[in-house]
Amino acid sequence: MNGRNTKLFVLRNTPVLLFLVLLAAFGLMSDRFLTIGNFVNIVIQAAHIGIIAIGMTFVLLIGGIDLSVGANMYVVASVLGLFLKDLPLPVSFPLATLLGLAFGAVNGWIVTRLRVAAFITTLSTLFVGRGIALYFSGNKMVGFTPQILALGRASYFGVPSAIWAFAAVFAAAYVTLSQTTFGRQLYAVGADPDAAGKAGIDVRRIVFSVYCIAGVCAAIGGLVSLSQVAVASSTFGLQKEFPVIAATVLGGTSLFGGRGGVLGTVFGAVLIQTVENGLVMTNADPYLYPLVISVIIFIAVFVDSSRTSILERLERRQIRVERA
Amino acid sequence: MSAQAAPAPFFSAHGLCKSFFGVQVLHDMGFSLHPGQVLGLVGENGSGKSTTMNILGGVLPMDAGRMTIDGTEYRPRNPREAEAHGIAFIHQELNLFRNLSVAENLFIAGFPKKLRGLPFIDRARVRARTQELLAAVDLDVAPATLVSRLSQGERQLVEIAKALGANARIVIFDEPTTSLTTRETDRLFDIIGRLRRQGIAIIYISHILGDVLRLCDDILVLRDGHLVGGAPKSQMTVERMITLMVGRTIEQMFPPRDPPIELGEPVLEVRGLSQRGMVKDIGFSLRAGEVLGISGLMGAGRSELARILFGIDPCESGEVRIGGSAVPKLSPAACMAQGMAFLTEDRRAEGLMMEASIADNVALASLPRFGRNWARFIERTRLGDEVARVSSAVRIVAPDQRRTLAKNLSGGNQQKVVIGKWLLREPRVFMLDEPTRGIDVGAKYEVYKIINQLAADGAGVLVISSEIEELTGMCDRILVMAQGEIRAEFARAEFDREAILRAAMWHGSKEPA
Amino acid sequence: MQVTRRAFTVGALVAAAGSMSVMVKAEGNKTVALLFDSLVSPFWVSGIEIMREKAKAKGWTTLENISNFDDNKQFEQVKAMISRKVDGILIIQTDAKAVIPAIRAANAANIPMVHFNRPPAKSDAYSVAIQADNRKIMQDTVNFMVSQAKQMGGKYKACILIGDLGDVNAIQRRDGFFDVVNKNKDIIDVVARIATEWNADKAFAGLTNAIQANPDINFLVTSSDFLHPQIEQVLKAANKWHKKGEAGHVLFGGFDGDEGAYARLQDGYLDACGVQNLFLEVDMAFGAFEDLWAGKKPDKLLLDPGFVITQDDLMAKRDQMWGYTVWKKMQKG
């Protein structure tokens, strides 16, 4: 029994162990890698992807998908930089976030009311969103006020603002998913929308809200990103949907709904960033970046999927108590 | 709530009518319920039982009619409103979320909150209330257990606990025992008894007429959307119910089976088959023309045995010979190559392609046989003819074999589609796991006839069933399994319900739910 | 096919109405297609705006298409422009070789083609290319920085932000950088090469990581000025954003000559910038069209020599710097 427990422990924590191996490997190659400062860096850089991926987790949990998050980021950034720049931050940031929510609400409305498949809905809002933002910006780089940029560099109680934002979004999402009726109903909808309807859950409301949440997260992620990169060029947020979905799925959330959570998503986002960071720290040939990153993601998912099947076998309740 | 002192009805329905696409499926249906009453509802599939209950449960709106609860009009627009009026509907396909815990399933429609106005779930209260409700249905699992880890019977109890949690006054059971073991069924009936003593009215829908008779105070019989009979239990018999249901008399539940005078060669031989935690040292043989039954409680390893034999689940040791030749590595393809067929117990998950037509479903297992030349182009005419032949042989009732999707068929017709799929292969060995689960009397009779015909044509048939009557009615020989082993064998002459049950309960105290 | 017939009628009516209003194309006016592969940096945005203005001034009509780094899509766009029978095609391709079929198609349709800023690979097809001498300009820029470094003395840890590895200009600028630093290995040690893929996020993250790994980086070159905001942000966070002459100043070289570069030169943060002469390039390109229409055959490659602008000669040279014009406009607006 004890041997089995150890095995279970190892298996359950494989991703963490893998992560440690990775840290050790990069640590050996660069003495600057294993420092607190660097880890803070990694988390800062993972923050915007991580935040958006948290929103994406909600969408994937109900079996949907949102390809428009990158476009949403760009719409929010260009409106903030062009039209809200004279407002004080406590006003302009909430307004920008509301705009992200509105974008998400459009997705949600089309998906729930017009009943268009999520993939196509968000594919088309991706195009429309970018079009609108480009119209506002006239293709030009959108700059931001010094206050916003200062916010990007600021630290509170020794913790950089991006990490605060990341932590806050994570905490809110975690609590929502695990501690509220909405969160639990969301898992039910993801597992079986028809059954959820029969159980008296307002499925439409949940689906709609989920796209709104994804919109809000995209907006917040966009704000974090722009406060760091300082300008939004016409490619701001372009093709962000891929790393975002990758981080979410790497974190163990199923594309088919009902399974996963935001803790894994955070882990997925940080893992990808750790590898990128490690490669820069070891001054690797830039051509090798995608090769190394993809191999590591591959190994992580491979280990995770084989682990899941072994775990299932080990944890499966024996159908009968065997006689000695 | 006062007990059954004065059995005055608190619920009544009059003149319920419903049409789909211009076809009236329910005519002038009406009944009433008083606290603590158990009302049985029987009828063939499509007779209007489910429609009635869906109207009651707020799933469908009624076209005409009137329902009242406590004298006030009741007209639910969705399941939520029905629930708010104290009506709980326990569907045949349980409405539980496997990825959530027992406690979460109980409260999914609305969790108790920590503070008014804040959305946070009061976990402690959920846990306490869950324990209370689980105790009320005698289910001994932790509230945090995931539903995916419960047995079918346990899940049923969770559904009942859910109804109790919603303060239901009427609980509707739609075919609750189809996937329960005998013991679980007994336990369910105990619980139902307890509910009625609390003054809760029960509507019980089932194809198992014996159960209905045993359990219900009053029984209503539906046919083609009309209420064709209703009487207290004392005035009903199983025969009368059947006669009312089908509109004619059926002499027997089972078609006459003349046991073959001389059995053929063994078509399936199993020796020393073992798999840890599943089955142990199984050995038996099945001969051509024989119908062999396997009885046992749920979890006794019956389905597991069949799944191992068909190569779906792995096995550690043992020898299997199909049609005289040894199959060294079991797999569905290898077994099929030797002429074996297998009807799984879960036809939705493992038998049918719901979104595909009848023809596509029937053809599925036989496709390579109709492949022509190297590219294996399908000979469509020949396949079409064969599919049509089999479909009419098993009497699938549907407007169009090519257009009608499996999901739009009744349970009985769905089962016939799966059987047809295997018959198209003309199997030498046919294993059927719960072949009549959830299908109506008429369809059952037809399935039995198909089985008889198969055996008469020289195939070996292996039937797994939880209904002992079904096995004794159908089989030439019955094996009884318990705890993964074969415990007893009965020849037709020795069939005895009591003895079979006793063998199945061998060390029965250890049966895990 | 009755549906189509009905729709056909409707379509024809709309077509008749539409063609009157939309397709007003005065006789003698020229239509020029501007095919860009992206508008990712101010260089391209200003480029297309200058082109629009100058074309308008000449009375030309412009049509635009952005290929989003997709050579195949751009080929289709060229064909679309040929279908519309434009008078000239100005193209910024992504790949020097993949554009050749497009040139051939233009040749076959007898439509002049001018490559802006990126020349095509050698082939038998005829077109005119305007290009900044990337490698040379970058060499000059870095040379200036090295001379500054030598003046100040000491050893330098260098970092370069490389562009998209699939873009010739990025490669040429990278090569220009290494031409110089490799000759000065005694004082300059390249500790970080950051592949930005012309992507601001990647640049930001890459530079942050590089500075984390080598906090003593004090020699920084970017292959395009559009990455300045990210660089400023990272250096500020690392407390390394100081003017020339202040302690801790990072020797900083840019490329393109955009408005941000001008501002940072003026403020003293940027030491040198390799400027592509955008006005000149647009004039050269449009001149090439006029020559081609006139039946002349300009050389296949026309070079914009560009120049290096530094804090020292900022006032003298700024009027040639396109970024200064944009900057001035922004100050007014």
Next chain:
Amino acid sequence: MSTMQAIAPGGTAEASRRRRGLAVRLLMSEYLVPGVTVIYFLVMWALVPAIATTETLLDILAAMLPLLVVAIGQTFVLIVAGIDLSAPSILATASVVGASMMTGDGGFALGTGVPVLVGIVAFLAVGLLIGLLNGVCTTRLGMPPFIVTLTTMMFFGGFALFYTSALTEDGSSFGDLPASFVAIGQGTVVGVPYSLGVAGVVMLVAHLVLSRTVFGQWLYAIGRNPRAAAISGVPVRRAVLWAFAISGLCAGIASVLYTGRLETGTPVLGQRILLDIVGGAVIGGVSLFGGQGRVTWTLYGVLFLSVVDKGLQLLGLDLASVFAIKGLVILCAAVLDAVRHRLMLRG
């Protein structure tokens, strides 16, 4: 469920279809997407008459063919409820590897005497091998297709760049390809492109395989219910493996067409068209959840996207309008499709 419902959708829908007008008839048919395409085309024709010239129509055809070939490959994978995100990187890798065999600038196969043949084999082999790799990882290692192909997309996208940088002087692409190879992508016979022949054969074969062969029926069965398929003796793993291999092979073939068209083996080939590939199939009606799809549907979807693109190119608008119009047009098609579904349900 009652048998009444079983009869209803077929019967009454048939009756109501007869009653309704032509517009609704088009809406209800599987020709909705082509219908929308025609409407869009007519609107564009009003704005830019040049769209209705033979030349432009041939351009549209030439432009859509390679995309169609990749999208057909994708259709196979979508039918088994998978997805192949690696298609763009297969295009790129096959393009640079194939071109490196036959470039006049030191191609590896110049010495063999048949560089074009070797080159084409290389294209197809790269596609097939990456496809098989995807297939093996999903079927044998039990990893989700999304992640497997995401990683192969990243890996081979990077590999193509790496390969090119290591083998070419300027590090950007392989040019100087043999004329006979280029002809496959560009050449025409009486105005009809050769690539039409290639794509036509791919389309025909794919259509026959999916609709007429045992293998095709297996793929649909796997997409509809993999467990039922396995129990019915369908070799699920093998079939899924081949679905991925076919997707890879199709991408390899498409890469031949693209590379020939551009006369260049480039590592950035197709890097931006993933959403066009998947979107083409999905807009045509292929389900992302498996079990539903036809080659003709994919054709409609790809045709739709190609016509939309060509119209926008001809208009020569700024980027903002191009994005906005493209998005709205896709959305309109999707909304119409959703309306159709609802009408069908109502009967």
